[in-house]
Amino acid sequence: MxxxxxxxxxxxxxxxxxxxxxxxxxxxxxxxxxxxxxxxxxxxxxxxxxxxLPPVAAPPEVPKQVVRNTAKGAGIKITPSGKKITIITTGGTIASYVNTETGTVQPTFTGEDLLLEVPELEGFADFKIRDVFSLLSENMKPENWKELAQVIHDEIKAGADGIIVTHGTDTMTYSAAAAAYMIETPVPIIFTGSQRSPDRPSSDNHMNLMCAARAAAGDIAEVLIVMHGSTSDDFCSLHRAVKARKMHTSRRDTFKSVNMFPIANMDYFTGELTFLSEFVDYSKRGENILKITPALEEKCAIVKFVPGADPSILNYYIDSGYKGIVLEGVGLGHVSDDWVPALQKAADKKIPVVVTSQCINGSTALGTYETGLAMRKAGVVEAVDQLTESVFVKLMWLLGQGLDYEKVKELISTEMKGDMSSMIID
CATH class of the missing domain: 2.30.30.520 (SH3 type barrels.)
Known part of the structure; x- marks a missing residue:
């Protein structure tokens, strides 16, 4: 019909x-x-x-003044922290609802709306709201990373004891990595979001915000991603921002630490932390002096090698004035032999090329095969076990500091912010 x-x-x-x-x-x-x-x-x-069927009214849209959510959180233990915590909203699914006309998700919630969704947080901290963006995260750009980092810095300078950034999950790792490299922080900076909007029965926003608030009041003074650690409402994982990746399109436990364990898991009901490895150290509250270096070189690119790919792809970026390239190789970081002259061309033009692996786990190792040795001789520098997303942001940041070619090559493969694992987890 x-x-x-x-x-x-x-x-x-x-x-x-x-x-x-x-x-x-x-x-x-x-x-x-x-x-x-x-x-x-x-x-x-x-x-x-x-x-x-006979016409009926469509489900009502979510009102601007969100009603307090009392359906979740039974059995949760909350002890007032006495901390000042700033919630910085940028949009994403956690701040969205389903449009009844199109069936699509649109960001509309403010920070005040999000707090109303989690009434258990009332009295936990002195919350301040900064609604900075209202974007789905695919629309976040490097200029937004810089503005966000400045807002975070300014809030800490003004006395915030912890920061929560609510963000869309699709590009959260890029924004969180940018904050990690740009900001030396004496307090926790927590990125969180949700895979399902607050109007969904299975939304993960309540638990993620609860755990993020506790982490922001805690003693791990790093940039962390705090999200569901399993598909159940039982615990959140605290991931180092520069070592986390979104691994599933829709599962609530989409974020995983790569080549390391999460720093800790947090019990949803009690807030208790379980540290997962004795080998993972972390910066503690008050150890670092607040500092921001937000400059970025935005003319950088990620190039993915595939079998049979024409090296003119790489030449395009070299000839178009790009200042840095992250190259995703296969296996231990390899590309085919016919790409080596283009790699040498990049080196001759003082354009750093950083190779990562398309494999999820493990490390690059160009010294293992002849192709890798040729890549090394052509000036390629290895990311070791750094993630493509984080090393891309790191390259933009290093180039933005005005460092010369050799210094960028040196620092890109030097551990910063915990972006290289002391012990790789297979």
Whole structure:
């Protein structure tokens, strides 16, 4: 039967029934904003029976003044911290809700709205709100990283004992790495977000904010990513920002530490920390003197090598005036032999090329095979076990400090902010 966007319909597929409002979708599919929870489902038109139902009002949009959420948090123990904590909002899923007309997620919540979602935090700290951006994180740019770092610095300088940054998960590791390299911090800087918006029954925003607040009041004075440690509502993991990666598109425990354990896990109900390795040291509250160096060289690129790739890809960036390149090689960091002349061309032009591995775990090791030795001779520097995301930001930051070619090559493969593991976890 014919249907159009906005119709209220019942879809039958294999004996199961689904009701909802038709929203825009791909040709050949019927896409529904489902009743009872707001989830979106798509069906091949050729495989379903569609029945038009009498019109009903679409689910109401989330009001601007969010009602206190009292449904979560039963059994949680909270002891007032006496700390001053600034919550800096940038948008993302944690600050979003589902648009009832399109079925898409849009950032609309403020920091005050987020606090209302977690009433257990009332009295835990003296919270200050800074609503800086309202962006889905794919729209964050290096200029936003610099502005965010400056706001964080200014809040700490004004007396904040801890910082929470709410951020979209897709590019959180880039923004968090930028903050880590730009800021020497005497207090915790905690990035958190959610995989599912607050209007979803399975939203992870409540637990992530609870754990982030406790971490911001704690003694680990580094830039951390604090998110679900499992698919259940039981604990959050505290990841060093420069060693974490988003590993799943939708799971609530999407973030994992790579080549190291998380610094600790935090119990959702008690706030108790369990440290996971005796080999991981961390900066403690008050150890560092506040400092910011926010300059970045934005004309840097990430290039991914694939079998048969034409080295003219690399030549494009060299000839276009790029100042630094991160090259994702295969295995131990290799590219094919015919890329070596382009690598030498970059070196001749004093453009640092840093090689990482497309493998998730392990380290680069260009001294193992002849191809790797040729890459070394052509001036390539190894990232060792640094992540592509963090070493890309690190390269932008080092070049932004006005350092010369040889100094950048030296420092890019030198441990900073815990970005290289003392013991790689297989």
């Amino acid at each position: 014919a249907f159009k966007t906005g119709d209220f319909v019942k879809v039958e597929k294999d004996g199961a029934f689904f009701e909802g409002h038709v929203i825009p979708g791909e040709a050949g599919y019927i896409t529904l904003k489902m009743v009872g929870g707001g989830y979106v489902a798509g069906f091949l038109e050729s495989e379903v029976q569609v029945t038009l």
